[in-house]
Amino acid sequence: MLKLYLMEAEPLFDAENRARAQALVEKERSRRAAEGKQESAQALSLAAGLLLAYAVLQAEKQAAGGEASCECKEEKINPVYVSVEEAIAELQGRNPVEIVKAPGGKPSLPDSRGLFFNLSHSGAYAACAISDREVGLDIQECREAVSPAVLNRVLHEMEKDSCTGLSEEEKAAFFFKLWAAKEAYVKCTGEGLAKRFSALFADWKGGSVTDTERDVRRKLYTVKAPDGYALAVCTETEN
Numbered sequence: 684m685l686k687l688y689l690m691e692a693e694p695l696f697d698a699e700n701r702a703r704a705q706a707l708v709e710k711e712r713s714r715r716a717a718e719g720k721q722e723s724a725q726a727l728s729l730a731a732g733l734l735l736a737y738a739v740l741q742a743e744k745q746a747a748g749g750e751a752s753c754e755c756k757e758e759k760i761n762p763v764y765v766s767v768e769e770a771i772a773e774l775q776g777r778n779p780v781e782i783v784k785a786p787g788g789k790p791s792l793p794d795s796r797g798l799f800f801n802l803s804h805s806g807a808y809a810a811c812a813i814s815d816r817e818v819g820l821d822i823q824e825c826r827e828a829v830s831p832a833v834l835n836r837v838l839h840e841m842e843k844d845s846c847t848g849l850s851e852e853e854k855a856a857f858f859f860k861l862w863a864a865k866e867a868y869v870k871c872t873g874e875g876l877a878k879r880f881s882a883l884f885a886d887w888k889g890g891s892v893t894d895t896e897r898d899v900r901r902k903l904y905t906v907k908a909p910d911g912y913a914l915a916v917c918t919e920t921e922n
Contacts (some may be wrong), residue, residue: 684815686741687762687906687916688734689822692809694767695726697733706766707774708732709782715771730809731802738813740773742798759905760916762810789873799815801870807877808909816919819871821863823913829858839884840894856913861885863915864903869893871901871917902922 694700705713712732719725783793792798800813806824828851838846842861846854864885869878872894882896885903893900903919908914 692730727804734811819867821866863913867917
C-alpha cells in the first residue's frame, strides 16, 4: 500500500485558517507554527501536518471498512490533491495525531499498526506519503540555475554524462529531479542529509536509487508532479 497526498498551502496564509489547522495537527508542529515568524513557513508546516492527519484518517477508514489495501504495483504514482478546507472539515472532532521520533530523529506513528509516513514541502506545496513499509518523500521547487560545483557534489559519476548538452534550464530540472530522488532515499533509510549524495545513483528507468558504496537499494516511483516541481517517493523493496 502506498498513497501520496498533495496540498496547496496558500489558504493557510489566512490567520483564521492557520488557527483552525493548529488545533488539528500534532502538538509539536502546532507549537512551532505558533512561534514561527514567517507566514509562508507556518503555512507549509501546517499543510504537511493536515495532510498527515488526513492520510491517517483515510487509512483508518479503509481498515475499518474492510477494504482491500491499495497495492501500488505500478511504477508511477498519481497524487491525490486535498484542499485545506476539505482536510479541516474531515478532521473536525478528532484528536491530533501523535508523533514519536527514533534516536536518529526520524518521525513515526506510535502503535501505527504497520503504517509508515513521510512529509515534505517546498514552494507552494506540502506532500505526505503513507505506506505499509518504510517510505521517503521529497518535493522540490525547480528554481534558478545550478552551479557546476553543486552538480559535481551531488551527481553520481553515471549521472554526470546525462548533463552534457543540456541548457541551463534543462540542467536545473534534471538536478532537482535527481535531488528529490536522493533525498527521498535518505529519508526512507533514515540517514538524512549527512549521506554523500554523489554515492547515490538514481535510476528512474529502472525504478530504484542505489547506494553504490553499500550496495543498498530502495524502490523509486515516478510521480506526476505539479508544473515547476520535482517529486519523488522511495520505499523499501518487497522481500
